[in-house]
Amino acid sequence: xxxxxxxxxxxxxxxxxxxxxxxxxxxxxxxxxxxxxxxxxxxxxxxxxxxxxxxxxxxxxxxxxxxxxxxxxxxxxxxxxxxxxxxxxxxx
Amino acid sequence: xxxxxxxxxxxxxxxxxxxxxxxxxxxxxxxxxxxxxxxxxxxxxxxxxxxxxxxxxxxxxxxxxxxxxxxxxxxxxxxxxxxxxxxxxxxxxxxxxxxxxxxxxxxxxxxxxxxxxxxxxxxxxxxxxxxxxxxxxxxxxxxxxxxxxxxxxxxxxxxxxxxxxxxxxxxxxxxxxxxxxxxxxxxxxxxxxx
Numbered sequence: 252x253x254x255x256x257x258x259x260x261x262x263x264x265x266x267x268x269x270x271x272x273x274x275x276x277x278x279x280x281x282x283x284x285x286x287x288x289x290x291x292x293x294x295x296x297x298x299x300x301x302x303x304x305x306x307x308x309x310x311x312x313x314x315x316x317x318x319x320x321x322x323x324x325x326x327x328x329x330x331x332x333x334x335x336x337x338x339x340x341x342x343x
Numbered sequence: 344x345x346x347x348x349x350x351x352x353x354x355x356x357x358x359x360x361x362x363x364x365x366x367x368x369x370x371x372x373x374x375x376x377x378x379x380x381x382x383x384x385x386x387x388x389x390x391x392x393x394x395x396x397x398x399x400x401x402x403x404x405x406x407x408x409x410x411x412x413x414x415x416x417x418x419x420x421x422x423x424x425x426x427x428x429x430x431x432x433x434x435x436x437x438x439x440x441x442x443x444x445x446x447x448x449x450x451x452x453x454x455x456x457x458x459x460x461x462x463x464x465x466x467x468x469x470x471x472x473x474x475x476x477x478x479x480x481x482x483x484x485x486x487x488x489x490x491x492x493x494x495x496x497x498x499x500x501x502x503x504x505x506x507x508x509x510x511x512x513x514x515x516x517x518x519x520x521x522x523x524x525x526x527x528x529x530x531x532x533x534x535x536x537x
Contacts (some may be wrong), residue, residue, distance in 0.1 A: 278422045281397045
């Protein structure tokens with residue numbers, strides 16, 4: 252019985268909890284967080300973004316060209332010994 | 344604009360009007376703060392969450408569809424932010440759980456949350472409220488939300504159900520289960536104390 256009363260007493264504490272008031276100063280923090288984000292966005296101008304995108308595209312294109320050329324060269328070098336053998340065989 | 348309805352203020356916030364955000368903040372700050380306090384029982388944490396909520400309101404004003412009141416929508420953001428904050432804190436404390444459960448001096452189990460600092464609790468009720476919040480912390484998230492909204496925030500059944508996006512019958516069931524589980528938790532605490 253004592254235990255039950257204690258439990259009900261603790262649950263009843265919820266009714267005694269007063270409504271707390273939030274400080275109006277909190278809005279200053281909200282404003283600075285909002286401004287912080289805006290400043291961050293302003294720090295990267297559109298021109299820089301386009302320049303970075305163009306550089307990246309150029310880098311990808313150059314890589315593509317180099318890789319394709321290297322592959323072609325490798326194929327040519329790999330095919331060469333057979334043709335030499337063929338021509339050698341023709342000599343005999 | 345000071346007495347403007349939240350719906351009108353939100354329309355202005357959509358256009359990036361910070362003055363309208365300030366007005367909405369003044370209208371709803373105590374609701375958001377008290378909901379957050381229900382979860383965290385700590386003034387500093389609740390203040391942090393309150394700020395997060397209004398920053399989110401500013402950035403997500405366009406996503407408000409108008410299918411509930413602005414107050415309900417803001418309240419929902421407060422609940423989600425509070426739960427996110429608690430999950431984040433839980434992750435941080437995961438490795439320290441064992442050490443924080445036991446006091447160094449006696450080895451006895453501690454039931455008071457170490458950072459319990461609820462401004463709405465009087466000094467004489469502080470100990471009891473500490474036990475209550477320790478038990479609330481153990482409840483599943485939806486039961487905890489039902490208990491906080493109905494019992495602590497004093498919302499009506501309809502408002503709380505709308506905030507949780509469930510029907511009133513489901514809310515009542517969650518609330519009853521929350522009370523049952525609280526009794527179980529508190530019984531455990533009572534046995535440890537005696």
